[in-house]
Amino acid sequence: MVAGDRTLPPAYAHPHASEEARRIAEDGLILRTQVGSGVHGTAISGQDDRDEMGICLEPQSFVTGLARVPSGLDARARLRFEQYERHTVWDQPGGLANRSDAGDLDVIVYAARKWCRLAVSGNPTVLLVLFVPDEEVVFRDEAGAELVANAHRFVSRLAAGRILGYLRAQRAAMTGGVGTHTNRPELAARHGYYTKVAMHALRLGLQGVELMTEGRLTLPVPDEDGAYLRAVRRGEVAQADVLDRIDRAEARLVALSTRTTVPAEPDRRWVDEWLHRSHVAYWDRTR
Known part of the structure; x- marks a missing residue:
């Protein structure tokens, strides 16, 4: 386990950056790592922003019910929670049109169910967090550690x-x-x-x-x-x-x-079981 920082940048006027989405991502966080050039070892000094990716568990009402989060700062529009996404460069003049540069933080925290859907489909960007060395892990709890220990169940042709x-x-x-x-x-x-x-x-x-x-x-x-x-x-x-x-x-x-000897398909049964028991344990702890 890595008992690091769970704090995420504040809400912003972007569909996936509402305050409620931020709270869900922070409270349910199980894994957060550096990704991008920094973790690949391809960064050039002074040229790169910092990219992070995380995974969180959702409150029960968002999984078994119909709860929704606001679309950004617009409380009238609601959408399913799938991720919290925030780029600190948005805070500069120009907002969403700005491109991230050295010193900026780009962070996305996926709901575990969405992350798993992407991972079992073979998406290499999300699979990356399963192989990040400990020194690049920002936060990891027991559920996150179990996920990483079972990385092989997600890897397929x-x-x-x-x-x-x-x-x-x-x-x-x-x-x-x-x-x-x-x-x-x-x-x-x-x-x-x-x-x-x-x-x-x-x-x-x-x-x-x-x-x-x-x-x-x-x-x-x-x-x-x-x-x-x-x-x-x-x-x-x-x-x-x-x-x-x-x-x-x-x-x-x-x-x-x-x-290759890599399996043709991921172990979807294990993934389903992990999602179920991890969410149930989280709901029991937060009642």
Whole structure:
């Protein structure tokens, strides 16, 4: 267990940032970790914000009843609680239009049921919290520790398909292909391609191969690969070389997706049982 900080940034005029949603996320928090470049080991000093992801249990009325939370600060509109999301850069002039930068905090806390739905579908972004080293864990209680100890029950071949989809989208975006969206256009102007996007594409390929080979992820990315990823991000690697590495990682991941010993499907029965007993125990404690 890690008895760290549960405090979340205050409510804001965003659909998933109401005060009630914040209280639910804080009170029911079971796991909160750093994610993003900081935990991957691909951050560049002075350039990165801090990304965190958490998981929380919901009050009984939100699971077995029809309770809803306000949509942001608008008490008239109500929606199902699925997450609390807050970016501290919203507090600056410009609000929601601002992009996060060095020193900013982006945090999202998912309801455990939503997180599990995403995780069993193979979403690599949410699976990440299961493999974060202890020094990057902000908070973890018994329910969170049990979840992490059973990371293998969430890992399946479904993740390969999801990772390949993200990888291919990032590969297209790194050269300014159709559908490209990036908030770092200055990188393309300086280096001839979107170096940060390229780094993410290659990271996805490397981590996808590890996940399908070992059934887990090593964080941060191990030394040799980590150093190469940082070099890509700094614009020190020619675009052709990066594309070659991405294509080789993609090809290996495609091959592994049908040959790996990783299970074809996650252990949904265990996930259902964990959700049930964790929520019941939480409700008993908070009555």
